Amino acid sequence: MESITKNRQSPDTLRVMVERAYGADRVPVGDGWVSELGHGWFNVAYRIRLRDGAEVVLKIAPPPQVEVMTYERGAMSTELATLELLRTHTVVPVPAVDFADQSHELCDADYFFMPYVDADNLGIIAESLPVAERDAYMEQVGAANREINSLRGKAFGPLVGPGDPSWRRVFTRMLEDVLRDGERRSVDIGWSYDTVRAVVAEHAGSLDEVTEPRLVEWDLWDSNVLVGDGKVVCVIDHERAFYGDPLIEAGFTGTQLAAFGDPAAFMRGYGHGELTATQQVRRSLYGLYLMLIMVIETVYRGHPDTKQYDWARPKLDDAMTLLGRTRQ
Template sequence: MESITKNRQSTTTLRAMVERAYGPQQVPDGDDFATELSYGFFNALYRVRLRDGTQVVLKIAPPADVALMTREHGMMRNELAAMDLVRRESDVPIPRLDFVDVTGEVIGADYFFMEHIDAPCFGIAAEAGELSTAEVTAGFEDLGAVNRRLAAIVGPHFGPLEGEGFATWREAATAWFEDVLTDGEKAAVDLGWGYGDVREAWAAHADALEAVTEPRFVEVDLWAKNSMIRDGRIVAVIDHERAMFGDPLMEAGLTGLDLPDFPDPAPFARGFGLGELSDHEHTRRHLYTLWLAVTMLVETTYRGQPPEKYRWACDQLDVAMSLLGRSR
């Protein structure tokens, strides 16, 4: 996926980063030691072969001069905090961190090296038809079970993993949703709806958020392409940059409950242990779908994505608004 936020580097700079992380004895020869992994949406990602043949993954945060959405600032550091928390508080498999550099001395941006997981990306393998229907179903069920284990982690507040949070989920969710709308207004993004109409749709149903009284760990982006699979089991979860303390019902694996363009959520819900939703739970889920739809739409401008991506995101917002009783 193309995005202007991807901080690509020359082979010369990549060698310098390898040397800083692993020492001069591991600096590779030639120019074919790094392969960009292009399926990410935000950071630059490389698979790197060290001199001794070991493969690792390098993840690089966006350059300092690229405009980011409000909640995207410091996302790599949030990911590092999430990985530390998951490693300490759960048995969910995540890659080993080898080296972290947040000094800005080499490329003016944060980056880290981590273990390369020798397994297919679940989402890519499924899309390519490399997995049977049974394997895909088993994978989504296991991903839901992973979500259940992550959601067992209780936080000290709602909102960010570190720093000052919010006392209630309604406050946290509304503040972050408002940040996305403000980002859209600043960039003059046409939502296809009035910003006031979208705010009113949220406010009219925000009471449902008050049912969430315990801050739980939520990856937010726990979907097939952020997981690695082997023999029908999830062997690693990656991309923890959007993690927060909130309502597990907002997890990406449940998006298909509202938006038909997303995968069938039933296997994920089974693994998660989620049964039939109550009316209040449906309303919360609709609010999270609205939040996601607006985010995807505003992102198209901040990422420099093509018109077809913008039109698709507009369609998702139309669905989200209709779920909350809004029509043109």
Template sequence: MESITKNRQSLDTLRAMVARAYGDDHVPSRTGRWVHELRHGWFNVAYRIRLRDGRHVVLKIAPARDVDVMTYERGAMATELAAIELIRARTTVPVPDVDFVDASGELGGAGWFFMPYVDAENYGVIRSALSACEQDRLDGALGRATRELNTITGEAFGPLAGPGVAGWRACFLSMVEAVLADGSRRGVDLDYARLRALFAAHADCLDEVTEPRFVEWDLWDSNVLTRDGEIVCIIDHERAFWGDPLIEAGFVATRLPSFGNPAAFLRGYGKPALTPGEHDRRRLYNLHLTLVMLIETAYRGVTGPRHLSWVRARLAEALALF
């Protein structure tokens, strides 16, 4: 996907990054096709690179430091690296290894890191070609993986690196306010006063959440790599935080059917039904999510009317739940 946040680099800079990470002996020759951009993401740029010894690795580069991003996206690469470390240390959910990290910005004007290439298929890409049974199996596995991620507990609600707050209500409402402020700053056409009042009027249900849990939040099928009908890797962890597990992507469709059928995910997660309070929280989370989806288009440089129309329709559905 195209986005102005993608910090693409010249072949010479990519070769310099390889040299810094793996040594001069592994730098690809100047001839032949040794680099391929992986285009499914919408924030960072990622390249698949063949090293001189034949190994394939992935290079992920953060947006340039002078590119304006949404408030919650600041420091996203550091969040991803912290999330990978947490997941690897405290769960069995498969995540990428990290070969090398450079946060200096000396090359490419931003942070970047290398990881081994995982030879697998992207579930979001191949989903429509799978049978209903195969989709059901993978959705159930995604539910189980999400549940295991949510077993990781934290000390406070908020960013993985802190600072956090003691209550989920204060944390979530601050997340909402940051998104609305991002939209206002870019002139996104919304009734901001009405939205703020709506969140405030329905915030009591947030007090049911008392324990900070690791939340991946962006765990859609497009961030799942599969092989032979099994999940072999979860990727793109830059949106993780300490929060309420019910805010996870797999629960979106419980109140917004346009996002698919959540039955297999819920079965895998071990949560066949939501309580009334959870339904109320999910309404708030869906409204927050669809606002993010709309406002981020201004930060990605998306102008296509088809996508904007689709996002506006999802926001209208989320508002209709109230």
């Protein structure tokens, strides 16, 4: 996915970054040692073959002059903190961090290196798999997501703080940040921004049922899952994690928005039954939040076409319908 947030660097700069991380004797020479992993939507990632033949991935945060959405600020710091939590407190397979640099001495943004994982991206191969095999993978994803959600926080909100004891306050602030991002860039969401605010206020009471902060990935789609030989090999891309309500996780999105696929296998693996009435309201708010982001981020990413916007805008209408608003 092409995006102006991808902070591409020259081969010379990449070699210097490799030297700092792994030492001069492992710096690649010749040609063909680097390729861009183009599947991501936000950070640039390179697959690099070191001089000794080992393969690693370099992930670089967006350049400082590119405006990102409010919730994306400091995303790489969040990812590094999340990886540390998951490595030390769960058995969920995540990448090791070989080296991280937040000094901005060699590059104008944060970056880190991790080993390259030789596995298939579930999001890419899912449609080619037999249904039973795909469902088996999604059950494993559900189980892994449940384990991630088992980690408790001291307060709701960002991993690095500040936190708040009220999930209602945290989530409504998160959603308001997205609305302000859209207003700042005059993004046409198809609705009055104040109408969206009114809908959220009408249903915000459902958020008070959530009283225990849990670690949530929020971005755990099948495209962030690497698989092989019938097993989930690695879960990647943790930069959007926070302490919140597990029901906001991506795997539950299809319970109400059919365009995101059948969630049955994920929910079996997670061990979650039918949603209660209050949970359905909360899930509708979370679907609205997601669709607002998917519409508004197209302007911030500078997409070369309107494909994502055209797909997401009707889904935003669907999310509003779930909350009692229909277009006149």
